Amino acid sequence: xxxxxxxxxxxAVAPRVALALAxxxxxxxPLLLWAAADRWPFPAVLPTDWGLTGWRQAAGQGAGGALxxxxxxxxxxxxxxxxxxAMAGRALALHRVPARRLVEALLLAPVAVPPFAVVMGLTTLxxxxxxPGTVALVLVLSVSALxxxxxxxxxxxxxxxxxxxxxxxxxxxGPRAVLLRVHLPxxxxxxxxxAFLAFLVGWSDYVVTLVVGGGQLVTLxxxxxxxxxxxxxxxxxxxxxxxAVVPPLLxxxxxxxxxxxxxR
Amino acid sequence: xxxxxxLDGLVRRFGGAAVLDGVDLTVPAGGVVALLGPSxxxxxxxxxxxxxxxxxxxxxxxxGGRDLTGLAPERRGTALVGQRPxxxxxxxxxxxxxxxxxxxxxxxxxxxxxxxxxLDLVGLADLAGRRPATLSGGQEQRVxxxxxxxxxxxxxxxxxxxxxxxxxxxxxxxxxxxxLRGAVSPTVLLVTHDRQEAAAVADTVAVLLDGRIAQAxxxxxxxxxxxxxxVSRFLGGVNExxxxxxxxxxxxxxxxxxxPCASPDGPGVLVVRQEAVAxxxxxxxxxxxxxxxxxxxxxxxxxEVTTPAGPLSAETGPGRTPAPGDAVGLVLPPxxxxxxxxxxx
Numbered sequence: 203x204x205x206x207x208x209x210x211x212x213x214a215v216a217p218r219v220a221l222a223l224a225x226x227x228x229x230x231x232p233l234l235l236w237a238a239a240d241r242w243p244f245p246a247v248l249p250t251d252w253g254l255t256g257w258r259q260a261a262g263q264g265a266g267g268a269l270x271x272x273x274x275x276x277x278x279x280x281x282x283x284x285x286x287x288a289m290a291g292r293a294l295a296l297h298r299v300p301a302r303r304l305v306e307a308l309l310l311a312p313v314a315v316p317p318f319a320v321v322m323g324l325t326t327l328x329x330x331x332x333x334p335g336t337v338a339l340v341l342v343l344s345v346s347a348l349x350x351x352x353x354x355x356x357x358x359x360x361x362x363x364x365x366x367x368x369x370x371x372x373x374x375x376g377p378r379a380v381l382l383r384v385h386l387p388x389x390x391x392x393x394x395x396x397a398f399l400a401f402l403v404g405w406s407d408y409v410v411t412l413v414v415g416g417g418q419l420v421t422l423x424x425x426x427x428x429x430x431x432x433x434x435x436x437x438x439x440x441x442x443x444x445x446a447v448v449p450p451l452l453x454x455x456x457x458x459x460x461x462x463x464x465x466r
Numbered sequence: 467x468x469x470x471x472x473l474d475g476l477v478r479r480f481g482g483a484a485v486l487d488g489v490d491l492t493v494p495a496g497g498v499v500a501l502l503g504p505s506x507x508x509x510x511x512x513x514x515x516x517x518x519x520x521x522x523x524x525x526x527x528x529x530g531g532r533d534l535t536g537l538a539p540e541r542r543g544t545a546l547v548g549q550r551p552x553x554x555x556x557x558x559x560x561x562x563x564x565x566x567x568x569x570x571x572x573x574x575x576x577x578x579x580x581x582x583x584x585l586d587l588v589g590l591a592d593l594a595g596r597r598p599a600t601l602s603g604g605q606e607q608r609v610x611x612x613x614x615x616x617x618x619x620x621x622x623x624x625x626x627x628x629x630x631x632x633x634x635x636x637x638x639x640x641x642x643x644x645x646l647r648g649a650v651s652p653t654v655l656l657v658t659h660d661r662q663e664a665a666a667v668a669d670t671v672a673v674l675l676d677g678r679i680a681q682a683x684x685x686x687x688x689x690x691x692x693x694x695x696x697v698s699r700f701l702g703g704v705n706e707x708x709x710x711x712x713x714x715x716x717x718x719x720x721x722x723x724x725x726p727c728a729s730p731d732g733p734g735v736l737v738v739r740q741e742a743v744a745x746x747x748x749x750x751x752x753x754x755x756x757x758x759x760x761x762x763x764x765x766x767x768x769x770e771v772t773t774p775a776g777p778l779s780a781e782t783g784p785g786r787t788p789a790p791g792d793a794v795g796l797v798l799p800p801x802x803x804x805x806x807x808x809x810x811x
Binding site for chain 1 (some may be wrong): 517518519538539540542543544545546548550552554555565566568569570613614617623697
């Protein structure tokens with residue numbers, strides 16, 4: 203009897219995992235099929251000709267360069283929004299902040315306001331101020347990513363014991379050593395999560411890249427948008443879209459691993 | 467390595483109220499002083515001021531003739547072990563102990579070798595590779611102690627480090643502290659609310675009452691010769707006989723009781739520890755009365771007796787114990803008699 207229960211539970215786990223995987227995987231199936239299809243006329247259930255034409259066309263359209271630019275954009279946004287969010291989150295969780303409500307509202311505002319409503323005005327502003335489009339793009343996306351990083355880091359610091367840092371100082375560690383040897387290692391899992399979210403903001407953005415970037419910076423979403431607005435490009439679009447799915451999945455796995463190591 | 471620690475008129479206010487109101491205290495080099503006081507009297511604040519984690523509103527902290535008052539915590543040489551051990555969870559036990567050596571710029575290999583020595587000092591050499599999360603409470607505190615000693619502090623500050631431990635483990639920690647004194651003789655300022663712990667560990671016990679040091683003396687002296695009624699009461703003394711001192715004797719409703727040492731004439735309260743009071747027949751004794759209540763206190767019994775001077779108590783060992791209603795005599799041994807000023811206000 204005592205052994206039956208776990209066995210029964212283990213048996214029930216498999217279908218649940220299968221359901222969860224299906225939830226994530228089913229939308230990708232047509233994409234996978236299209237990416238490997240040279241010809242897939244309408245009534246056919248499966249592609250009639252298999253091949254890698256889509257991938258060759260994608261490469262020809264500059265998908266490689268777009269991938270690199272997207273990664274760089276995501277990294278730049280994460281590099282700006284993560285430390286800023288960490289500092290704001292720490293201040294909100296651990297220190298007395300004047301006009302706290304107002305500060306919190308301002309930090310969270312970018313989620314509440316639709317980006318296209320703001321970016322039109324911002325474009326003229328950055329153009330007049332002479333700020334290069336790409337710089338303006340990174341700045342605007344970093345502000346959009348702030349609510350996520352602030353939220354993650356504030357929750358993390360709410361459960362953070364400053365006593366560890368005080369302990370380290372009485373043991374002879376200066377502010378720099380405390381930051382590098384105590385503060386950052388303890389905050390690492392939360393920082394990874396915040397950076398991941400900030401990266402996604404830059405990675406998946408379309409509207410801001412289009413308007414503020416002025417079309418100079420062709421990222422993966424821009425490429426997908428341009429390609430899918432024309433007909434007969436399904437295989438290319440599928441190949442580029444798949445390219446866009448892989449890096450976040452890898453990062454998600456890395457973040458989960460880091461969080462698990464931190465929890466150990 | 468040991469230096470003395472001198473606190474000079476430390477004042478700390480929180481929101482206008484002075485929690486510490488002029489704390490003066492000296493810990494001699496290599497000595498252990500226990501700071502004893504009720505909870506919420508700012509005992510831990512004293513340690514935070516010494517460690518530099520908080521800033522006094524007035525007063526100075528000196529160690530070995532060096533004024534520490536304005537220095538950053540990491541420049542003071544005052545390692546702190548708190549009630550929670552706060553071992554760094556991302557480091558192994560050995561690297562926790564090596565932490566102060568690593569931040570002092572020691573090479574990793576040398577730091578670990580020296581840390582292993584400190585770990586051996588607290589008897590945990592075989593746990594070096596473990597993660598802190600896998601340790602028991604007592605083991606964690608031992609590692610925290612080893613880590614603090616690895617910092618080679620001029621003064622070791624202990625903030626109720628053993629109060630969360632089981633009684634048996636706590637006694638082991640007291641023995642360890644005594645052993646450590648033999649090995650490295652650090653200067654220690656220990657904060658506790660436990661009278662037994664203070665008496666067991668420290669040379670001198672300082673009682674912190676109402677933001678000031680009410681008395682600092684060896685534990686035995688503190689109990690038999692308290693400086694004030696407040697100290698006597700805080701240390702659990704219950705016998706108080708109001709009266710006056712006249713020519714070397716205390717005069718009260720109990721009559722004239724000779725005093726062992728000279729006290730100035732005038733009103734004064736006679737105090738005798740209940741543990742020192744002996745029971746005898748109703749015909750003998752310095753006071754006679756009726757037993758009103760007998761309460762067990764572990765292996766001992768507290769006997770409360772109504773006398774002409776008010777209620778008095780005696781603690782007796784296991785054996786014959788009187789019952790309520792019995793008429794008994796109380797012996798107040800002359801060398802245990804002590805007079806404190808009447809409470810003011």
